[in-house]
Amino acid sequence: MVVELISVGTEILLGNIVNTNAAYLSEKCAGLGLSCYHQSVVGDNEGRLEETLRLALKRSDIVILSGGLGPTKDDLTKEVTAKVFGKTLYEDAHTKERIAGFFSQMRNGQVTENNWKQAMVPEGARVVDNHNGTAPGLIIEENGKTAILLPGPPNEIKPMFERDIVPYLNNLVPEGIYSKMVKLCSIGESKAETLVSDLLEGQSNPTIAPYAKTGEVHFRITARAADEKEADRLIEPVIRYMYRLFGDNIFATSEEVTLEDAVVELLEEKGLTLTTAESCTAGLLAGRIMNVAGASKVYNEGYITYSNEAKERLLGVKHETLESFGAVSARTASEMAEGAAKAANASASVSVTGIAGPDGGTGEKPVGLVYVGCQVNGKIRTEEFRFTGNRAKNREYAVVRALTVLWEQLMEA
């Protein structure tokens, strides 16, 4: 089965946004065993969109269009696709009701006339509810060709794809494709790839593909098999081998499990509670941990201490420590973690202090220097990092490294 992607949006052609949807959809389709040979981007232009869609339908079985489903006159994806398939549009009562419901739940949520445009769907199309926005997804099938229309915003397209499009596509592929993800932290991409290179080379079923994420390395192991049981027989030996290679670095063997999930699970398992003390990350670390539903079981409170005075008053960092070693030091990170645990009466704590940039760096303490402190059951550890990104990137890395240090400490606890 050959799939092709068309991203619709002048903002992509102008370079206003990076086309992350295409990367997301490509990875998903590859994981489902679909071949993808072409991707295109066109603007919100009727003639060019039509031409691009016709070409795509000629050379591929399934065309996934994303974007251009909004309420404005600019948004043409649905209209053009209906035209190409020779379908007329009608107002779908169910979708109209869903849109009305969506607006009634919003503050100042007034439906304007153009919103009803989103309730118009091509005859015969399958309507896929959007649980995070107004534009529905649409699946149109005809003469062995399929067009799948999805909304552009990443927070709408991703949940819709996972929930409704994956099962739909899975049904189309005769041999099942099964994959498992092995996720590592605390190891570099090239080192991980070098270690696994013999596996990467020889394998055709299952295949092993590396994906580098910020501070993490993921390996997707994909098998073609008649059923899940056969797939497991193919995949399991590879995972066992990777555990022998990387045991200490593997935090998950499932697509869905994030590093913060792994951390919260360990906290629960060991009956620990956590608190956080953040300077340069200023809440991003806590914010990420608390994205885990139910994390409230292991987390009650946290501290954002940007100023030295706050570090002293809220966390009990010693005045002399700040004077002698500075706010960005292993000693301060250690006292932050210790003080936070005491103040919050928590059995585990993690702290971050550093220079995110662009200002504030010195020869001795350059931009990107970050210390993480971590305390579990009274045992304290600190780590020094030197990042080389911009402010946002340095803070993002600091969060991942702090999570990694915490995960390692929890594994040993």
Next chain:
Amino acid sequence: MVVELISVGTEILLGNIVNTNAAYLSEKCAGLGLSCYHQSVVGDNEGRLEETLRLALKRSDIVILSGGLGPTKDDLTKEVTAKVFGKTLYEDAHTKERIAGFFSQMRNGQVTENNWKQAMVPEGARVVDNHNGTAPGLIIEENGKTAILLPGPPNEIKPMFERDIVPYLNNLVPEGIYSKMVKLCSIGESKAETLVSDLLEGQSNPTIAPYAKTGEVHFRITARAADEKEADRLIEPVIRYMYRLFGDNIFATSEEVTLEDAVVELLEEKGLTLTTAESCTAGLLAGRIMNVAGASKVYNEGYITYSNEAKERLLGVKHETLESFGAVSARTASEMAEGAAKAANASASVSVTGIAGPDGGTGEKPVGLVYVGCQVNGKIRTEEFRFTGNRAKNREYAVVRALTVLWEQLMEA
């Protein structure tokens, strides 16, 4: 002049990497006044690359190809382009020397036989030196059509584009392109577009394009003009008109300024200091504000109070308030903001309490119910929101709405 981009690489089709080169090249080309109507991605496949290039040359004046210039047999971009233009390849002595020099400067730098493939160039092509890698850039002109071949790695393509391709393209375009961004919060996309629809309709120079972001609406106003002064003459009246329409909702008229930038600037301007008290967002709000470099001037500390006990102890929320109204209530949000300001000795504060989901909702207080409290110079305001996303989205919206309420309060202060 119409430009078109072709990105060559199987790794993009598989979703292993995000196509940031396309975003980079698009933005650059738009800035140079080139129109871009099409972008494509193809793998390292001779037939498909040839077909894609022929189509691109038919509909566009300039085709920029990136990637596929490496030393391996897989890399075909140069060979296919030479074929399409009917050119043979010859070994370019200058490039061969440059490649040899490149390797001699590297540690362990051994030229392997296949590296000399990169010294082969099409007859008549202009060779563009690569100062950060081995593959040269190439410009091939024939019959009013131009193909520009650039290496794939971002650290090679960007400096080469800035240094040699920008001047080349600049020579081709008579008029420049200038744009300004008007950014609004506290208003829905469709409402904003409805209000501005007459402007959107009639304009051809400048053009006005809307962009929806989470909780924000951006309008890009783009003019074609001989110079910046003429562009300003075209753009300024539109901005003045938008101020009449949206004055209270406009927080920035510049591409670079974010909502948190606007908030921090107002705090500085008015000599105020800020603190935060977060429950369901658990640090994300503070984390976003502190992404503003230099925000430490207006922010010393913040509180993450997930448990009721933490709300009472750290922020002085009354026990009776939590008992009678619950943790997710306007009253609690208000006491959180008030208490945080007192505890941090800050003149402004913002608080968030809500039910992010997926659990914890009730009939009376459903998932997505969020209260924001905001206090500026002793004046308190609370707002109720009902979001309909998943946990991550509800938290993201809560952050933007809290920033918006704070911005509004600061504007009035």
